[in-house]
Amino acid sequence: MIRDAQTLHILVDAIAQFVDEALIPRENEVAETDEIPADIVSQFQDMGLFGLTIPEAYGGLGLTMEEEVTIAFELGRTSPAFRSYFGTNNGIGSIGILLDGTDAQKEHYLPLLASGELLSSFCLTEPDSGSDAASLKTTAVRDGDDYIINGTKRFITNAPHAGIFTVMARTNPGIKGSGGISAFIIERETPGLSLGKRDHKMGQQGAHTSDVIFDNVRVPASQLIGGVEGVGFKTAMKVLDKGRLHIAAVSVGAAERMLSDALNYAIERKQFGQPIAEFQLIQAMLADSKAEIYAARCMVLDAARQRDEGRDIGTEASCSKMFATEMCGRVADRCVQIHGGAGYISEYAIERFYRDVRLFRLYEGTTQIQQLVIARNMIRAAQR
Template identity: 45%
Template sequence: MYSGNPDVPDDVLADVLAQVRDFVRERVVPREVEIMETDAIPADLRAAAAEMGLFGYAIPQQWGGLGLDLVQDVELAMELGYTSLSLRSMFGTNNGIAGQVLVGFGTDEQREAWLPRLAAGDVASFALTESGAGSDPAGMRTTATRDDDGGWVIEGTKQWITNAPDADLLVTFARMRPAPETGRGIGVFLVPTTADGVEVAAKDAKMGQEGSRTATVGFSGVRVGPEALVGDDGAAGYRAAMTSLARGRIHLAALAVGTAQRALDESVAFASTATQGGTVVGDFQLVQAMIAEQQTGVLAGRALVRDAARLYVTGEDRRIAPSAAKLYCTEMVGKVADLAVQVHGGTGYMREVPVERIYRDVRLMRLYEGTSEIQKLIIGGGLVRAAKDRSA
């Protein structure tokens, strides 16, 4: 049973959420077109986010973060999802898949060296994805070969790495040579972007999420010391990836709910004021039906996210529920965004109209941190295996 987070009481969380809601709706929403056109988060918004502690909201307080657990994290994510998703991307990896590798698997020395910096506004990237190893890291080709001094030499290429152009730290996954006797043979290495041999390419040109910077990262003979290997043994790498991705999937599901709420609000606002042939658009029953579908999806997604977060924190389910939440909510937000464009009619297809941007932004959510197809395999395969185990 979830009994709350003693480090962040409910009244403190309520204050954090109120501040973030005000920041998002009063300061960021009015500048969404600016973010889209410049493909960048304005420096003053970045500074404000850092000052509010958003670069470390899920990092424990002992390392300078706010210390939100996942049940609280999803409430924050639903607020952040209400505006350009690139805002959350700016600090998402610090709190999510990159930062949580350090929190959950790093040594005390590694945590002390990096977590305070991340909480203060430095940026970490999660360097996992390759051209042949996306949702399933088993196909990874990047290697880390042990040298004579006990350190490692990293060779390989990662692609679509979020925040790579701005990163201070690359949390890098690589196949270990020689392979350890236990585990999947995948290690996690802390690689500063200033290390010799690290090359970050120009930022990618993407369909949406302007302002979120991703890029290909090359590792050519990159040497790191033995202290760069996360954890006490090489078996930690694959576990770190799977654990961090599962947690991140619930966060992304919550983000999708926040974006779906924004698309619904835009639809209701348009339908209640725009007219067609002298009739308010919202008076047409088929428009009301579309809005009803949107509202139902938002309510169902919010309930699922909250339940999945609770199950994760209590340890009851850290595999099936995260995948179910991500699958449903990211598919749901795609449908809600599509309906939002439909409610707006031709207006919804015009650049600078919020639902047009939302429609493009949310398409990525069904792809990153495990595609919808991968989530179905995790859910279905996991349930079947559990049934077999019970009957054995």
Template identity: 55%
Template sequence: MLDDEVRQIIAATRRFVRERVVPAEAAIDDTDAIPADLRREAAEMGLFGFAVPEEYGGLGLDMSAEVRLVFELGYTTPAFRSMFGTNNGIAGHVLLEGATEEQKKAYLPPIASGEWTASFALTEENAGSDPSGLTTAARRDGDGWVISGSKRFITNAPLADVFMVFARTDPDAAGARGITAFMVERGLPGLTVGPKDHKMGQAGAWTADVHLDEVRVPASTVIGGEEGVGRGYATAMRCLAHGRVHIAALCVGLAQRLLDESVSYAASRVQGGGVIGTHQLVQGLLADSATDLYAARALVTDVAAHYDDGSDTRLGPSCAKYFASEAVGRIADRAVQIHGGAGYMRGVPVERFYRDARLFRIYEGTSQIQQIVIARELLRNAGVR
């Protein structure tokens, strides 16, 4: 059950998204940027820290409340949510999951307020879903560490003030072992960010490569302190479990928008003497999309409740992310089909959302990775190791 304060936060976000962000979608797509006033207002509303506990300056939403908020954020361009998504999600959760109390008190308040934008720097050219290929390395040097390597497709990298960098600290450890997380501030000698990537969709959500050439950081930047050395990948996996539920909720929000656009068009577009919504084949497309949406929303809501009580923080998140991201892809495809030729034209929302939705089946683990996680977890529960 949501208390009155959380309901008010969700209602305010809904109004802001529909009254302020939706009208700006075309401009965001054209300029590949979020207007400064929207960023400022989002920070004032606490959206940069909705998943950060109140003691560190955030709103302190649990997962059940978070997914309902994200349903509203997902109703508009994904770039808006992406602006503060890493602060609440995979980057901020590196601190929540792995940092010492001293680190949390130092780093989380500026992240929650929007003073800092944080990035999650794990992916490399040959290390994405499989960490065994991770080559970014950190070596001890006196009372600190020196990090060298490159990261790819890092969300918010062009804007980031801090990077949660994953580097191999034990060159002899196999696979995911021997990986450590570091909090690396922008501006350090040797750290550079490449040009913005040119993507298929999600204009306004910036990604770029991050290069670290002998970047020296103090020992205090090791997430978790000395005990955190070699535990970075385990921290990353816990962050991704949270992120998968979050992305699934985002897919539900976008699915709702796509269905609304489809119904509106089907109810107004005239062909053959009547609106196309009276045609049974169009009705079939609408019905399939509505069913996908209802199923995804129910799944995400249920998974969030189990995540909150600790009974399932692995299987459910992967199921939710897998189903919801595939479902929104189907709904986007049907939305373009219902719009016909108009749905293929730039400037029509469903055309833009069709491109935007494609990424959801890739990040926070591809659909194929989710299948592997789901199957292995089922078999592990059955005693297969």
């Protein structure tokens, strides 16, 4: 739901200009140094990017879902590492607090997240618990007015920079499934919390992940999100539904960037005395990519509008995430092919994007998990 089309248009134009003039020219620097430059982080703060989706009452811009994906289309056109740096504050790192946190938790943490003064991480995945998130082993044992937390979380985005962690832990060992899981806000300096080394990844240099280790970490009961045990997994699923739409939108933006680069290359590159864009087999790859991007964009916008209307969009979010991320992978492959041998050389952005976008099909739930969610929701609906 777009609340003010003119204001959104101004914001989108400003972010598109920022992407073109400030971010795209620094992509190689980020890839080579594996760091987001400090001056870019300051610009993120100045533009309010850390608080895009946090309500205005807490210092954010309070974007609706449709507005958010419209912005994500633009942010997707550059290295995913840029968006990842402030993305957790707008998504998985803040939404659990926003949706299910107590008033005190919202009033304390959300303004800090919106300003970028504090970075957040979302701790669900574990060494032995990835797609099967309900089998997590991290424990939170009540001890008077505190909880003592033990366990390890893996592949945690922004963990090396985060000031707070939203942590899923099992408070009731007697319940083996999702019902025994609760969510906690744990601050970085809490004794017993430590980080593993940064992960060395296939792509997305500049977007940092690591293990987060809890060794008898004592946190006050007031850090239990919502003050209620046993609803942490439900909080996580609410967070992931929104996150899946966001990643789908970013995938659309990345595909548009790759296709634009490939089209320009095909127009400029000549073989047999003419631009390769004149060859029908090249045109077929361009056309297939354009059509799939258009389809994905329409899916994302439709699902976002439904969410803004208050509908349950679990199925639609999974459909969008599955289609858009798989589409993005196909577009990446075609664009490397259009570039030919040059597409395998780091001089061209497509080589980096080819590696970067591979992750989209894995996090926020793999493609196979999306298939299961969609099918099970279909079956459940048919049996009512």
